[in-house]
Amino acid sequence: MTVLLFHEDSYRTSFIATVTHTEGNRVALDQTAFYAEAGGQNADQGFFVWEDQRLSVTDVQKKNGQVWHTIEGDVIPEVGSYVHGEVDWSLRYQHMQRHSGEHLLAQAFLRVNPEFRVQAVSMRSSECTLDLSGNPTEEDARAAEEVVMRSIYRNLPFHTVWVTGAELQQYPLRRPPQVEGRIRLVCVMDRMDRTGYWEVSACGGTHVNRTGEVGAVFITKLEKVAGGLTRVFFMTGHEAYRQLTQTYRDARTLATSFSTGIEKLTERVEALRTEALDSRRKLAEAHEALSVSLLSGKTGVQVVPLADSDMLKPFSKVAVAQPDLLCVAYTPDGRVVVTSSTKASAKEVLAEILKNAGGKGGGKPDLAQGSAPFEPLERAIHLWREGATT
Ligand SMILES: [Zn+2]
Known part of the structure; x- marks a missing residue:
């Protein structure tokens, strides 16, 4: 069993570990700060320093309690040797913002309407998704965004706790856990709530310390998918900031080319469409x-x-x-x-x-x-x- 260092500290990027197994170009360690792909969250990347070699870690997968790091190149550290691991922090922080934003948005939808329950999640690209039951509308999406943004402004702390199955009932869980035995709960604390929690769910992923670090969550679109579910596409954190500011700049360039302001852009495009149809x-x-x-x-x-x-x-x-x-x-x-x-x-x-x-x-x-x-x-x-x- 590999000890998962990110369970205690998701901000830890640097560690020293002993090689326990190798298999082809894959390496297992006694402990790691690398997150293995799971729960809709991508694997971490980074590198190992071993002797005088710097080896890129391109993929991380978990199998039977072992975390396997895929190494690029022909050199593989020997079993029993020490490696110094470094996790790519910008990529990890992006995953943490996406994942924490996902928890907040799922809870926000539940607060808008208890029928809106998460059936599946993906945070594999900058546009993340939640598949919800209960047929949320565009109006519900706007309401959920408002709820999320308020939780971000309040800068509530995330807190992780390990519990047994019997202790679970003390917590207002958003959905039943998919694992048994000792369960890791990821909680967003809220002293203003009678339960003391804003959000609680069982999760093995990496999260930020406070909701303020999520920065922003915005919903890009809703789509009906199989099984009567609604797929909510959303962006979080720095990716949301980049997308929104780029879209704003594109809209401003377009508006300037029409000699108008952004607020008049829709009106101007509608007028042009009518003109074009008339000319045709x-x-x-x-x-x-x-x-x-x-x-x-x-x-x-x-x-x-x-x-x-x-x-x-x-x-x-x-x-x-x-x-x-x-x-x-x-x-x-x-x-x-x-x-x-x-x-x-x-x-x-x-x-x-x-x-x-x-x-x-x-x-x-x-x-x-x-x-x-x-x-x-x-x-x-x-x-x-x-x-x-x-
Ligand atoms: Zn999580």
Whole structure:
């Protein structure tokens, strides 16, 4: 059994230990400050100093009470030798902020509505998740954020205690423990509460000393997931600060480019969207009017080069409705439409053109469309036209 130093002090990053087992590039020690991946929290990283070597620790996993440290490189410390371990503190503190924020947010949801109970957690990336029962809404999420932020401002102390199964009932546990025997409780103390606690749950993870260190918790989105649960995505600590300030700066840059302030950004984007839809509608009307004018009084076989592929749709709509017309229209990007209100099949005409031009397409007897490289396409259309009109 490896002694877990972070259980007593999650701020300890430096330690000396004896190598007890090795297996390939993995090393077990008599004690460690490295947290092994568990409970939705990532493994720590860092390095060992052994003799004159500095060995990177890239992964940490627990198996049968042993903590196995994966070492990068070919050199492995021998059993019985001492190593000096150093945990990557910035990564560890990030995990502590995420994990402590997770406890606070889970308790906050429970305070908003006792139906909101945690079924699963993940803190493996900067966007952490809680899967909750009880169908929380966006409004509930905002209320839970308020509750969390107040607990952060109060800077309540975290406290860890080991208890037996019989002692558990003295504590207002948020959810029943998933382990048996001696149980580690992570408590957020609150002298203003009649129980003396703000939050209590069984947990083997690493946490900050006071709620103020969580810094901030904000919910990024809610999503319905399998099992009738709601996945709450959230960010905490320095990661939340970075995300929020970057988003603010992006929004400010965008607002400045529209010559407005952030508070008017939504209004400005809505106005632009309306303007864009209006312009698109006017353009479609203009294309249709132009198509009517281009085809005015035209019958028989017609070949019409169009300047813009946006014209193809309105043009073919007008062409197909015009009596006694077999029309081929094409654009500089190599798109072609054949329409027919005659006995000739648009589909067959298109097939003949595309066969000579080396293109692809298909359709029906009255309307067919395809594409091919422009120059062979134009040659194939003229070749067909000569055949069709002689
Ligand atoms: Zn925890």
